[in-house]
Amino acid sequence: MFARAFFAALMSSAFMVSAAQAQEVIEWWDFLGGGDGVRMKELINRFNEEHQGQIQIEATTLEWGTPFYTKVQTSAAVGEGPDVMTYHLSRLPLGVETGTLSPITEEDLANAGLATSDYQPANIDAASVDGQLYAVPFDIHSIVLYYNKDALQKAGLLGEDGLPTGLDGADNFAAALKKLQEAGYQQPLSIHDAAGDSMWRIFYSLLNQQDGKFLDDNGEFLSGDNLDKAVAATSLMASWVADGYAPPNTEYAASIARFTGGEAALHINGVWEVPTMTDLATKGELFDWGAIQLPTFFDHPATWADSHAFAIPNNQGNEMTPEHRKAVMEVIGWMAKNSTFWGSAGHLPAYNPAREDPEFQAMQPNATYASLAETAAFDPRSPLAGVASPVYDAAGNYLMPAVNGELEPQDAMEQMRDDLQGQAY
Structure with missing residues (x-):
């Protein structure tokens, strides 16, 4: 009897060890x-x-x-x-x-x-x-346009469906920013223009809206008319600062605070800030807000994504x-x-x-903004590109100064091209 009980206990123990090992x-x-x-x-x-x-x-x-x-x-x-x-x-x-x-x-x-x-x-x-x-x-994470519904309503830029109207096209977007200024928002657009990463995301979106290639199939950066398209994208971004619609050299936290604090009616940032907006709204500390896919400033929709x-x-x-x-x-x-x-x-x-x-x-x-999954523009396929990469560093060295009026867009893009091409060889 004892032997049988001992054997049963031994087998049970062995089973548990086997299960643990499994x-x-x-x-x-x-x-x-x-x-x-x-x-x-x-x-x-x-x-x-x-x-x-x-x-x-x-x-x-x-x-x-x-x-x-x-x-x-x-x-x-x-x-x-x-x-x-x-x-x-x-x-x-x-x-x-x-x-x-x-x-x-x-x-x-x-x-x-x-x-x-x-x-x-x-x-x-x-x-x-x-x-x-x-x-x-x-996942797919991208940048979107956050907006203050009350501000857009006041400026006549909000449709009955609660979505912005009249923002597509570079000229229309500038006109909308002007209307927001007239509605009381001195600098109605908030962007994080004190670092290269945020500037890259907007720039790459605008480049792809023109079917521009930052890196062509031959491994050349901004070759041919791609340089002209890059200059056009940079010039548009720089115009937002030069025309007084967005302040220069704004740090990341400050760019969010300008929007959530009601200073800016529009804010371009990653979808990862949705929880920030949601949490503030839940606490009753934020206005009625929304977010949409980045407007189409050039030929067709396209948005940077990773x-x-x-x-x-x-x-x-x-x-x-x-x-x-x-x-x-x-x-x-x-x-x-x-x-x-x-x-x-x-x-x-x-x-x-x-x-x-x-x-x-x-x-x-x-x-x-789920539609951006169909028009997502992923970073160039290169060891030099992507998060925390030489491309992001170059955006900080050349694109960011151009957006802030410290470097001509043409010079900035030529220098960015030459820098990265030098690293590729």
Whole structure:
């Protein structure tokens, strides 16, 4: 009797050990702070609750920008990177060039319950290099035009549907800014013109609205008439400051404060500030506001965009087992299928069914500017481009001074071209 009971206890203990060993622990790195970080932690907690005993995510948040990408590159090179990580698609070419990223195969996608047809073609293209997928897009984040409904109503620029009217076209936009001045807004437009990153996002939108290519298929920066289109985009941005519609050299926090404080009626910024506006409005500390896709100033709609995505490091000498990789892909697939919630951070879910979900369709102002997913202009495909890149540095060195009236647009674009072309060789 004792022997039978002992054997049963031993078998039970062995089963529990086996079950514990069967659980896959996924090491996760991200760079998400603020509202993004809060929402991602909630998604991770939900995943862990639903997959208890099977798959568990152990998450670490690292510093955004250059420190993150440097750490990923050096860690993967010695086989000590995570199992999965967040990654900007704009930095994908550098990750592939340095051998930092593991290709995502059709089998991987199938294990995640995903297919490339679940995403916008431009998004898949941005997640690929030479036709090979290296990341799975999680969102599309872009810049939008925030607006004060009361201010636009007063200036006769608000339609019955609560959306702005008369803003498309460079001349019409200038006329609208003039009307807002006459309605009492001395400098009606708020932009973050004290740094290159925000200026790049607007500039790249305007360049793409003209079908301009910052980097052509031969690896040349601002070649041919692309330089003229870049000068036109820069000149338009500079005119907003020169004509007194926007103050020069405004820092990021100040640009938001000008809008939320009622000094400016319009504000160009990323969708990531939607939670800021929503929180203030919930507290009763903000006017009636909205956000729309950036107006079409030139030939057709186009807006700078990037994506947070999920990538798998190519950990040298530490190859992942097929079972573990399948668990990693299950994590990625679950995140995609639950990304409607990610829209509450202002982003557009990259996964088409999540954007088509009735919950997202009722999410405002996201649903209003969701059309930008179809006209998204992703950064040039180059190791020199993307977040915290030489292109962003060049925007700070040449584009930003031109917008603020410290450098002629023509000179700025020629210098920017020559600087980057020199780095490419």
